Amino acid sequence: xxxxxxxxxxxxxxxxxxxxxxxxxxxxxxxxxxxxxxxxxxxxxxxxxxxxxxxxxxxxxxxxxxxxxxxxxxxxxxxxxxxxxxxxxxxxxxxxxxxxxxxxxxxxxxxxxxxxxxxxxxxxxxxxxxxxxxxxxxxxxxxxxxxxxxxxxxxxxxxxxxxxxxxxxxxxxxxxxxxxxxxxxxxxxxxxxxxxxxxxxxxxxxxxxxxxxxxxxxxxxxxxxxxxxxxxxxxxxxxxxxxxxxxxxxxxxxxxxxxxxxxxxxxxxxxxxxxxxxxxxxxxxxxxxxxxxxxxxxxxxxxxxxxxxxxx
Numbered sequence: 001x002x003x004x005x006x007x008x009x010x011x012x013x014x015x016x017x018x019x020x021x022x023x024x025x026x027x028x029x030x031x032x033x034x035x036x037x038x039x040x041x042x043x044x045x046x047x048x049x050x051x052x053x054x055x056x057x058x059x060x061x062x063x064x065x066x067x068x069x070x071x072x073x074x075x076x077x078x079x080x081x082x083x084x085x086x087x088x089x090x091x092x093x094x095x096x097x098x099x100x101x102x103x104x105x106x107x108x109x110x111x112x113x114x115x116x117x118x119x120x121x122x123x124x125x126x127x128x129x130x131x132x133x134x135x136x137x138x139x140x141x142x143x144x145x146x147x148x149x150x151x152x153x154x155x156x157x158x159x160x161x162x163x164x165x166x167x168x169x170x171x172x173x174x175x176x177x178x179x180x181x182x183x184x185x186x187x188x189x190x191x192x193x194x195x196x197x198x199x200x201x202x203x204x205x206x207x208x209x210x211x212x213x214x215x216x217x218x219x220x221x222x223x224x225x226x227x228x229x230x231x232x233x234x235x236x237x238x239x240x241x242x243x244x245x246x247x248x249x250x251x252x253x254x255x256x257x258x259x260x261x262x263x264x265x266x267x268x269x270x271x272x273x274x275x276x277x278x279x280x281x282x283x284x285x286x287x288x289x290x291x292x293x294x295x296x297x298x299x300x301x302x303x304x305x306x307x308x309x310x311x312x
Contacts, residue, residue: 061118061306063096066158066178068125069103071149079103079150087123087175090286094299096306105156114164119171119277119306122158122178124284127242129155133189144193144241159185171277171305173298176240179265179280188248193241194261201259204238211287214238217263223254224266224279228301229294236263236283243282255281277305 065087073080081103088098099117102109114120127145129152130137137145148154158178162185165172174182180190194201206214213235219226226232234255244262247253250271255264263282267275279302285295 059307060095060097061303061310062099062116063091063119063121063303063306064099064101064113064117064161065091065121066101066123066154066161067103068123069148069150069154082125083123084286086284086286086289087121090289090296090299091121091303093289093296094303096303101157101161103150103153103157105153105160107160110157110160111164111168114161114168114170117170118310119173119302120161120165121302122161122172122174122181124176124178124239126154126177128177128181128184128190130190130192133184134192137192138196141192141196144196155181166275169275171302171309172275172279173277173302174280175286176282176284179282180242180244182280183244183248183251183265186248186250188251189245191243191245191261194243195241198243198259198261201261202238202257204243204257204261205241206238210237210239210284212237213288213292215257217255217257217283219264220252220254223264224272225254225264225281225298228279228297231294234294235292237287238283240282251280276309277302 065083067081067083070080070082072078073082081100083100091098096119098121099113101113104110126148129147130142130145132155158181162172162182172182184190191197194204202215214237215235217234217236219229219232219234221232225234244253244265247262247265250267251265252268253262253264254266255262257263261282265280266272267278272278279298281298285298288295289299290296
């Protein structure tokens, strides 16, 4: 487990808490992708962009978004990436340019992707492989937990993205599954199934009302999230059956539902000073931005941090 508050975020120290199978071997080298594209002189631009458009886009930060994996895609019914348009729309609405991460577990490729963008967004989707956080789940609970259609490849890819985001000190917004995986990456665990493991819990699987506010969460006074929305109570949607058990040591819970479920986390103050922006939320603000200014504000603050990172 990483003591983020006590380290300088160098790569060698940070990655020590990650599963052994995603750690690189040998010396880490930064390689540029050469020879993939023809010389610039051979590319003919047939659709000129206006000076206004070019100027505006030049100031828009690139946000790397990690997609889900589905077993049968639309085109050839094979393994495919899947991403709700609401993530990209929320980033665009806030002034960023969304870029979908490739479905690869090649560390050098993912490190280069993180280097080229100004921020990283982890999304929701499938369950996380329980072997990453609890190998001895009761059989009844274990039956409720699946793994990604790519056999856990998405878990490894996103653990690498988290690792690289910390190492390169890029802004990070983690949503739902991303919120949970961030906790695992830094040494924490999960509640594998809320209904079976938290007696008296709210119904957090409200997929029938994914675009609506279904319950409220209480925010920690003075937290980043509380400052962003300028409120102590936030209405949220809810579409999950797993949750953060206890925040990993570098993190702190800054929002909870009335049943105690952790709904948002941030870095503790000492560690927070070393990252330009980090916020993880269990709910889905990207599905609420059109009707609710508080959720739109989350993306506005994240993209603003990404834009500031592009200037450094």
